[in-house]
Each structure stands twice: as C-alpha cells, then as structure tokens.
Amino acid sequence: MLHDIDYILVSEKEIELIVSRIAADIDRDYKDSDKKLLLLCILKGSVVFMGDLMKKIRRPVEIDFMKVSSYGSGTSTSGRVSIMLDLYRNDLSDVDIIIVEDIIDSGKTLSYLCEYLKLKGANSVRTCTMLDKPSRRQVDFSADYVGREIPDAFVVGYGLDYDEKYRTLPFVGVLKPEIYTH
Ligand code: PRP
Numbered sequence: 001m002l003h004d005i006d007y008i009l010v011s012e013k014e015i016e017l018i019v020s021r022i023a024a025d026i027d028r029d030y031k032d033s034d035k036k037l038l039l040l041c042i043l044k045g046s047v048v049f050m051g052d053l054m055k056k057i058r059r060p061v062e063i064d065f066m067k068v069s070s071y072g073s074g075t076s077t078s079g080r081v082s083i084m085l086d087l088y089r090n091d092l093s094d095v096d097i098i099i100v101e102d103i104i105d106s107g108k109t110l111s112y113l114c115e116y117l118k119l120k121g122a123n124s125v126r127t128c129t130m131l132d133k134p135s136r137r138q139v140d141f142s143a144d145y146v147g148r149e150i151p152d153a154f155v156v157g158y159g160l161d162y163d164e165k166y167r168t169l170p171f172v173g174v175l176k177p178e179i180y181t182h
Pocket of ligand 1: 042043044045046069070101102103104105106107108109110161
C-alpha cells in the first residue's frame with residue numbers, strides 16, 4: 001500500500017494539529033448554545049476524521065451518520081445527490097448540526113445536505129471538512145471549518161480511498177499516477 005504513495009501531503013502530526021484547532025473552534029463557537037450539538041458524519045470517507053474530532057471536542061455532542069451518493073458527470077453542475085442512509089431522528093428543531101466531511105470537491109454534496117437538513121427543520125447547520133479543493137468547485141460553497149486547502153491532486157488516506165483502498169493510512173498522501181491511469 002505504501003509504495004503506491006508518491007508523497008505525503010498532510011502528515012499525521014499536521015492532522016493532529018488541524019483536528020485540535022477545529023475542535024477548539026467548535027467548543028468556542030457553541031459555548032453559549034443551549035441546543036444539542038450533533039456531529040453528522042458522511043460515510044464512508046469522513047469516519048476517520050469524525051473519530052478523531054469527536055474525541056477532541058470538550059462539550060457534549062451527539063453523533064449520527066448519513067451516506068449519500070452523487071451522480072452526474074464531472075462537468076455537470078446539476079449533479080443529483082441521493083440519500084442511501086438517512087438520519088435516524090426526525091425532530092431536528094432543538095439540534096445544531098455540524099456536517100463532518102473528509103473532502104469538498106465540486107461542493108455538490110455539502111450544498112445539497114445543508115439544504116436538506118434545513119428543510120428538515122434543523123435549528124442550524126454548519127459544515128466542517130478536513131480537506132478542501134477550491135479549484136474543483138462547481139457550485140458556490142464554502143465550509144465553516146476547513147482543515148486544509150489542497151491542490152487538485154489525487155489524494156488518499158485518512159479515510160479517503162481509491163477503489164476502496166488506502167482509507168486506513170494515517171496520513172493524506174498523493175497517489176502515484178500509474179495506479180489510476182491505465
Ligand atoms: C466524497 C467525499 C464527499 C464528496 C465530496 O465522497 O467524502 O462526500 O465525495 O465531493 P463533492 O464536493 O464533489 O460533492 P465519495 O462519494 O467518494 O464517497 P466515500 O466517502 O464513501 O468514499
């Protein structure tokens with residue numbers, strides 16, 4: 001697995017610093033809130049970041065999971081998102097949600113999910129991503145908490161996969177081009 005990695009883009013040490021910074025920001029921002037805070041992990045890629053982040057946040061949080069798939073070609077801006085696994089709870093009126101993502105690419109997934117959760121009646125919805133590729137955006141979207149902006153490279157590890165591999169690497173690495181070009 002390691003020999004498929006060209007170079008490390010975000011090291012374990014940097015990831016640790018990023019997670020601590022975001023957890024402290026979240027604690028600060030929700031200090032005076034009397035609502036429940038729900039960390040909503042979008043499967044599967046976000047599961048590693050979610051696990052680290054939830055341990056670093058000091059205030060009480062609840063957790064939940066959704067799984068979505070987005071369709072449409074890379075050049076389409078009308079990409080549809082379909083929900084494969086929905087939130088368990090129905091009443092979101094007393095819940096502040098932070099959606100936790102591993103990466104933002106086109107922005108379609110998070111912009112859809114924000115709308116969806118607001119329509120479902122969430123008290124508030126914010127977004128948090130470990131990695132952000134602003135150069136790939138197809139819809140106007142920016143997250144509230146961003147770990148690191150990265151260039152448009154093929155990244156794997158820390159939850160991110162190529163063909164379901166590499167998710168368990170503890171760092172974010174750039175895949176060697178020969179692995180994904182045929
Ligand atoms: C990735 C990532 C986001 C989405 C971002 O998930 O975890 O959910 O793509 O892309 P967008 O900004 O273009 O919408 P993916 O579909 O690879 O699923 P996975 O997390 O299960 O690997």
